[in-house]
Amino acid sequence: MLRDITLGQYYQADSIIHKLDPRTKLIGTFVYLVSLFLFRNVAGFLAATVFLVSMIKLSRVPFKFMVRGMKSIVVIMMITVVFNMFLTPGEPLLKFWRFTITDEGLKNAVFTAIRLIYLIIGASLMTLTTTPNQLTDALENLMNPLKVFKLPVHEVAMMMSIALRFIPILLDETDKIMRAQTARGADFEHGNLVQRAKSLVPILVPLFVSAFRRANDLAMAMEARCYSGGEGRTKMKPLRYEKRDTISFIIIVFYLAAVIVLGRITIGKFGL
Amino acid sequence: MGIVVAKDLAFEYIRRDEEGNVEGITRAIDGVTLNIKAGEFVAVLGGNGSGKSTFAKHINALLYPTEGAVYVDGKDTAAAENTWSVRQTAGMIFQNPDNQIIGNIVEEDVGFGPENMGIPTEEIWQRVEEALQIVGMKKYAKHSPNKLSGGQKQRVAIAGVVAMHPKCIIMDEPTAMLDPEGRHEVIRAARALNNVEKVTVILITHYMEEVIHASRVVVMDHGKVVMMGTPREIFSEVEKLRELRLDVPQVTMLSWYLRKDGLPLKKGILDINELTKELLQLKKSDFRLPETALNPVRKELLAAAEEKKKGSDEQLPILILDHVSYVYSEGSNDEIRALDDVSLTIRKGEFIGLIGHTGSGKSTLVQHLNGLNRATSGNIYFKGEDICEKGYDMRKLRSKVGLVFQYPEHQLFEENVFKDVCFGPLNMGLSKKEAELAAFSALEAVGFPKDGFYSSPFEFSGGQKRRIAIAGVLAMKPEILVLDEPTAGLDPKGRDEILGLIKELHETQDITVVLVSHSMEDVANYAERIVAVDNGKILMEGSPREVFKRYKELEAVGLAAPQVTYILNDLKDKGFDIDENVTTITEARYRILNSFTGSRD
Numbered sequence: 024m025l026r027d028i029t030l031g032q033y034y035q036a037d038s039i040i041h042k043l044d045p046r047t048k049l050i051g052t053f054v055y056l057v058s059l060f061l062f063r064n065v066a067g068f069l070a071a072t073v074f075l076v077s078m079i080k081l082s083r084v085p086f087k088f089m090v091r092g093m094k095s096i097v098v099i100m101m102i103t104v105v106f107n108m109f110l111t112p113g114e115p116l117l118k119f120w121r122f123t124i125t126d127e128g129l130k131n132a133v134f135t136a137i138r139l140i141y142l143i144i145g146a147s148l149m150t151l152t153t154t155p156n157q158l159t160d161a162l163e164n165l166m167n168p169l170k171v172f173k174l175p176v177h178e179v180a181m182m183m184s185i186a187l188r189f190i191p192i193l194l195d196e197t198d199k200i201m202r203a204q205t206a207r208g209a210d211f212e213h214g215n216l217v218q219r220a221k222s223l224v225p226i227l228v229p230l231f232v233s234a235f236r237r238a239n240d241l242a243m244a245m246e247a248r249c250y251s252g253g254e255g256r257t258k259m260k261p262l263r264y265e266k267r268d269t270i271s272f273i274i275i276v277f278y279l280a281a282v283i284v285l286g287r288i289t290i291g292k293f294g295l
Numbered sequence: 296m297g298i299v300v301a302k303d304l305a306f307e308y309i310r311r312d313e314e315g316n317v318e319g320i321t322r323a324i325d326g327v328t329l330n331i332k333a334g335e336f337v338a339v340l341g342g343n344g345s346g347k348s349t350f351a352k353h354i355n356a357l358l359y360p361t362e363g364a365v366y367v368d369g370k371d372t373a374a375a376e377n378t379w380s381v382r383q384t385a386g387m388i389f390q391n392p393d394n395q396i397i398g399n400i401v402e403e404d405v406g407f408g409p410e411n412m413g414i415p416t417e418e419i420w421q422r423v424e425e426a427l428q429i430v431g432m433k434k435y436a437k438h439s440p441n442k443l444s445g446g447q448k449q450r451v452a453i454a455g456v457v458a459m460h461p462k463c464i465i466m467d468e469p470t471a472m473l474d475p476e477g478r479h480e481v482i483r484a485a486r487a488l489n490n491v492e493k494v495t496v497i498l499i500t501h502y503m504e505e506v507i508h509a510s511r512v513v514v515m516d517h518g519k520v521v522m523m524g525t526p527r528e529i530f531s532e533v534e535k536l537r538e539l540r541l542d543v544p545q546v547t548m549l550s551w552y553l554r555k556d557g558l559p560l561k562k563g564i565l566d567i568n569e570l571t572k573e574l575l576q577l578k579k580s581d582f583r584l585p586e587t588a589l590n591p592v593r594k595e596l597l598a599a600a601e602e603k604k605k606g607s608d609e610q611l612p613i614l615i616l617d618h619v620s621y622v623y624s625e626g627s628n629d630e631i632r633a634l635d636d637v638s639l640t641i642r643k644g645e646f647i648g649l650i651g652h653t654g655s656g657k658s659t660l661v662q663h664l665n666g667l668n669r670a671t672s673g674n675i676y677f678k679g680e681d682i683c684e685k686g687y688d689m690r691k692l693r694s695k696v697g698l699v700f701q702y703p704e705h706q707l708f709e710e711n712v713f714k715d716v717c718f719g720p721l722n723m724g725l726s727k728k729e730a731e732l733a734a735f736s737a738l739e740a741v742g743f744p745k746d747g748f749y750s751s752p753f754e755f756s757g758g759q760k761r762r763i764a765i766a767g768v769l770a771m772k773p774e775i776l777v778l779d780e781p782t783a784g785l786d787p788k789g790r791d792e793i794l795g796l797i798k799e800l801h802e803t804q805d806i807t808v809v810l811v812s813h814s815m816e817d818v819a820n821y822a823e824r825i826v827a828v829d830n831g832k833i834l835m836e837g838s839p840r841e842v843f844k845r846y847k848e849l850e851a852v853g854l855a856a857p858q859v860t861y862i863l864n865d866l867k868d869k870g871f872d873i874d875e876n877v878t879t880i881t882e883a884r885y886r887i888l889n890s891f892t893g894s895r896d
Contacts (some may be wrong), residue, residue, distance in 0.1 A: 030670050112891050188399050191441050202667050203706040206698040207767060208690050208722030225718065228708035232753065240394035247387040248397075248455060249379055259406035259419045280728040 034151045039267060040082040041152045045161035047268045051275050052149045058279055059138050059145075062286025068134075070281045071141060079144075082149045089144045100139050106134040155187045164262055177253030184240070193234060200229050296369055298463050298495050299331040299354055299385065303363035305518075306349055323349040325518035325748040326363070333462065338506035338526075339499045341515035342786040343757060346501045350515065351467045354497070356388040365686075368462060380710045383412060386456030388466040392448035392473075401443075401451050402427070402436040408459040419458075426458040428486045429492065444653065446477025450484050457488065460755055462494040464488060470502060471784050474653045474813050476853060478502065501786040503530075503544050507565050514539060531563035540755065540788035545816060545858035546570055551886050557588045558891065567858070571865045574887065578871065584891040592885045599881060613807060613831045614641040614664060614696070614775060618672035621659055621831075633659040635831040636673070641775065641809065646801050648822030648839075649811045652853035659699075661777050664809070665696040695721045697773030703764030707752040712743070712763050713754050719771040737770035738763075740804065741796060758789040762796070769800070776800065777809040779819060782817065794821060819843065819857045819878035827854060832886025838879040859883040 040048070059071060079086065113127030150158075163180035170176050201211065205224045256280050306324040311315055319402040323346045331337050341347040351554050352358040353365045368384045370377040386408075387760070389395045398404030402423050404431075409419045427433040430450040438446055449469055456464055459475055470478040482505050488494045498505065506512050512529045514522035516539045522529055526810060529536070530543050535550045536869055550564040550573075558577065577806050621634040633656050641647060653658040662668040663675060666682055666689045682692055700706070709715035716737055720730035738748065741762040747755065750761050761781070768776070778797065782790040801808045812818050818825055818839070825842040827834040830850040835842055843849070846856035846864075856878070863875040875888050877883045 062470070154399075156403065184399065185397065188397070188440075192393055199700065200706055202662070203698075203700045203703065204718075205667060206665055206693055206704075207719040208693055208771065209361070209398055209718075210690070210722070225706070225708050232708075233705060237391075240389060240391055243352075243357055244387075245396035245397060245407075246454075247357060247382055247389075248459065249382050249411040250407070251379070251411065255413045256410050256420065257413050257416060259403060259410055259416060259423070261416055261844050293659045 028151070033154050034084045034088055036083040036152075038081060038083040040078065040148075042267065043152075043271060044138060044262055044264055044268045045153050045157035046165055046262060047264070048149050048153055049158070049161045049165065051271060054275050054279055055145050056142060058282045059141055061282050063285060064283040064288065066288050067282055068137065070278070070285050074278050075145060075148075078148060082148060082152050084148070088151055089147050091147075093140065093143055096139065096143055100136060103139065104132045104136050107135050111191055156184060159184045159187070160260070160262055181253075189237065192237075193230070196233055197226065197230055200226050206253050208290065296366070297330040297332040298368055299329070299497065301329045301350075301353070301363070302366075303328055304350070304353065305362035306346075306353065306358060306363055309360045324353075324519050327520055328363075328513075329513065329520065331463075331495065333495055334489075334493055336486070336496045336498070336508065336510045338509035338512045339497060339515060340501060340506060340512060340529075340541060340787055341499075341501075342501065345464065345516035345539075346517045347515045348467050349518075350481075351465045351497070351499050354385050355464050356465075357379045357387070367830065373889075379412075380851060381428070383459055385463040386459055386616075387553055388449070388452050388456060388464065388469045389511060390471050391469040392445050392452060396440045396448060396455075397454050399439060400436075400450060401432065401438050401440060404440060404451060405454045405458050405654050408455055412459060417505070422458040422460070423454075423493045426454040429457055429487065430454045440774050444477060445473045446480035449473065449477065449481045453481070453484055453488070461494065463474075463497065465497045465499070467499050468501070468858055469498075470500060470505065475855070476652060478505070489492060501541065503542060503547075503787075507544070507615075514541070516540075526565060527563040529563070530565060537788075540786050542787040542791075543744055546862060547855035549859060549862065549880050549883055549887075552592075552880065553887060556592065556888055557584050558582075558886070558888070567865055568860050571871075574866060575869055575871070577891070580672045582891060584888060586892050589885070589888055589892060591887060592881060595881050596885055599879070610643040610645070612640045612645045613678060615639075615676040616675045617676065619663060619670045621663065621668055627669065632831050634663070634670075637833055639826065639833060639836075641807060642807060643774075644807055646808045646823045647810065647820060648818035648825045648829065649809055650813075650815065650818055650825060651828035651834075652813075655852075657828045658779060659831075661698065661779055661809065661811060664775070664777055665693045667698070667700050674864045679750055690723065694719070694771040695773055696775045697768040697771055698775065699765055699768050699778045699781060703768075703784055704752075704757065704760035707760060707764060710751060711749045712738070712752045713748045713753075715763060716767045716770050717867070721766055723771055733770040733772060734766070737766040740769055740800060741766045758785055758792065761785070761789075761793060765793075765796070773806065775807040775809065777811070779812065782812070782814070783809070790817075797821070806834040815843070819860075827852075829854075840876050842844045843878050844876050863887075 055074070061067065063181035079089065108124055108128045109122050111125055111131050113125035115123045116126050116129060117124040137184070159180045162183070163176055166174070166176045209222060209225055211219070214222065304324055304327040305322065308321045308323055310319045310321070318867040325346075327350060339347045339350065343625045349358065353360060353372065354367060359373045364374045367381045370381055372381050372831055379821050380844065396404050397407050405423045405426050406419050410424050414422065425435070427436055430453050432447060432450050432454060435447065440451060443451065453464070454535060469481050472483065485496050485498060486508060489496045492509060498509065507526050509526055512522075512524060512526050513520055514529060514536070521539065522532070522535065530547045533543055533548065536543060541783055544565070546567050547564055550560050550570050554562070559582070560570070560573050564573070616637055616639040619634055619637045620632065623631040637660065649657050649661070659668060677692055677695065680687065705852045707715050709718065713731075713734055716734040717730045720733040721727070725733065737892070743762050743766060752760060752839065755763070758895070765781070781793050781797065785793065794817060797808060797810065800806050809824060810818065822835065822839060825839055827842060828835040828848065834852060835845060835848070843856040843860050846860060849855060859877055859880055859882070863873060863877050863886065866873055871890065877886055
């Protein structure tokens with residue numbers, strides 16, 4: 024049942040992208056995502072495509088893993104495409120019944136679809152090449168300046184990391200409790216919405232009780248191992264920028280510049 | 296002054312109601328004075344609620360004394376400025392392996408303590424490597440803790456403490472949630488720490504086999520130290536230990552009985568070798584017992600035989616598994632055959648013991664009995680009807696085949712005990728009145744006190760909660776009761792109570808029982824037929840004698856025989872003229888006594 028769900032889609036491989044500092048990857052991905060909205064023409068798309076394809080090649084992650092993430096957004100993508108197609112004003116291309124498709128609309132729809140696909144692939148490329156721990160480390164490090172505003176940066180990162188550890192355990196536990204209540208004749212599959220919601224109580228109460236017990240135990244175990252927040256802690260795996268990270272940043276800057284420049288060149292009568 | 300010193304230590308838990316008024320005070324520790332020297336291996340024994348865990352938390356400065364004081368390496372644990380150095384000097388391991396691992400990768404978890412202490416990066420790596428080496432988990436350094444067995448997780452937790460370079464390690468029931476193999480791993484690691492690394496170990500437990508190697512045993516009850524001495528001294532007082540909700544290993548128990556029956560054995564025998572050596576010596580000296588010495592054991596033997604006879608008449612099959620296989624994620628790369636062509640017949644009124652190591656498929660098997668798992672191939676018949684057929688009423692099956700999961704108290708959820716027990720019967724479609732009646736008789740059958748019916752189920756002790764959970768299944772009036780490790784985590788007395796309860800249900804309510812257990816002793820004592828599972832297949836089945844006779848085959852798959860079987864086999868090997876095929880203490884006692892009276896029957 025529930026144990027089939029896998030979390031964190033890290034794909035182990037020995038590539039330059041895997042070896043990059045997670046901060047570089049996080050910043051790079053952010054710049055890439057922003058760059059997708061900086062152009063409205065073919066040349067800009069070409070630049071983004073070249074960048075994305077070379078990153079995928081460098082990462083040595085099979086392409087089918089990137090596409091996996093797409094399934095979840097197919098519906099959202101269809102809706103955006105349809106809305107863009109019919110609701111954008113401009114030169115009418117096709118008219119039927121009460122709908123009109125305009126040239127602008129068609130262009131918008133295609134661009135939005137491609138943008139969304141690139142967005143998802145770009146983001147999955149990061150999660151596929153970075154372990155959840157590295158990600159939390161990078162987030163903690165990058166958000167450090169926010170400490171000035173009394174933001175509990177270390178605590179938030181620690182919470183994320185603990186959540187990552189306990190999600191599989193709690194999923195397993197949910198599965199066990201569901202089976203146990205099923206053995207007592209509980210039914211989670213039939214009935215109307217209210218009945219089904221009610222049938223969740225025998226799962227949720229034990230699950231919460233167990234989660235609190237675990238939280239209590241864990242807090243004690245952490246204290247016993249001298250944990251007292253982020254002050255005075257050293258790191259077993261400190262983040263360190265290497266030469267490859269410097270090179271990566273240069274590439275990212277070049278890419279951004281290229282997109283901005285190419286994004287202003289228009290070709291042909293449709294303004295591609 | 297020793298490394299851990301407690302002086303007139305007392306601790307009170309104060310319960311408050313919603314307004315903050317004091318509702319009740321529980322004195323969990325009541326005047327404990329103890330001096331533990333550096334390098335000792337001290338075992339602290341005690342039943343549930345004896346205060347032993349509360350005591351452990353004081354050594355780690357997780358709790359502070361209400362009265363008296365605790366000193367760790369000369370430092371008062373109650374002083375705020377000592378907290379961190381105390382926790383570093385005296386590391387602590389907890390019971391639940393999952394709830395004390397913080398890191399998502401083994402090495403990161405081991406590094407957590409040193410990170411908190413502010414150790415430089417280089418040195419952290421060095422310490423992590425050393426610590427993993429000591430507990431034998433080095434090759435798992437890059438693994439996710441979720442993929443490890445319970446024993447391995449517990450060893451990672453130990454490494455996590457070792458990496459902090461403590462002088463003393465306190466282990467608070469580290470083996471309570473593990474299978475026998477995991478228990479051995481953890482105890483071996485603890486002993487290595489003590490012997491090789493010279494770390495002081497304080498082991499809190501209620502498994503008696505684990506304290507045999509301790510240099511000193513401390514027994515606690517109701518917050519007080521009631522016994523203290525070497526394992527031999529402690530184990531000589533079998534009767535007193537039993538009063539304290541504890542028991543002794545089978546070999547000690549058997550020796551104690553034999554002594555009582557008139558054999559001049561020494562007191563507090565701890566291992567098999569000791570006993571066989573003594574017996575051989577007696578034999579050599581031509582020691583003789585009068586025939587009358589056999590009378591008490593004969594009586595017990597007859598009583599046991601009487602009980603077992605009741606169930607042994609050929610009864611009708613009630614549940615039949617016919618060539619059942621179960622495959623996880625069929626067709627993919629990680630296809631797992633959890634059950635492989637299993638055929639099994641369960642007859643009405645039987646008491647079956649199901650044994651197999653963790654991951655052998657026994658849990659998957661029992662979940663087939665009530666249709667929670669659906670066989671990939673093969674058929675299952677309940678009272679002649681195929682339960683795999685479409686349209687079979689699964690709910691009805693689940694009321695007839697009651698399944699009590701491991702740690703069943705974790706499914707309790709209602710606001711009071713009575714409502715919780717009603718959950719099953721109401722799901723069966725019974726009217727409110729009928730359900731309440733069923734719940735009432737179920738709670739009565741498990742011996743739950745009436746004045747607790749309308750209290751929250753979460754208020755009770757572990758053993759009582761387990762009774763409520765079992766009543767929740769019993770209230771559905773099952774014909775077959777399947778219990779997955781019903782004694783896990785209970786102290787010896789609690790274990791005997793639950794097993795006694797199951798036996799009583801079997802006898803008085805004529806319920807067919809399938810008992811899944813890791814304890815060969817329990818299975819040998821209670822089951823009429825044993826089914827051993829390994830690798831998704833049925834390895835052997837038969838009476839306890841038939842199965843445990845093949846103990847060498849059982850050992851090959853990570854199982855074993857009861858200790859008494861080994862004792863008599865050892866005697867036989869050393870030239871004792873005796874029938875070695877026994878599975879219970881009473882049988883062994885009879886055989887041995889008999890060989891000293893000279894009569895043969």
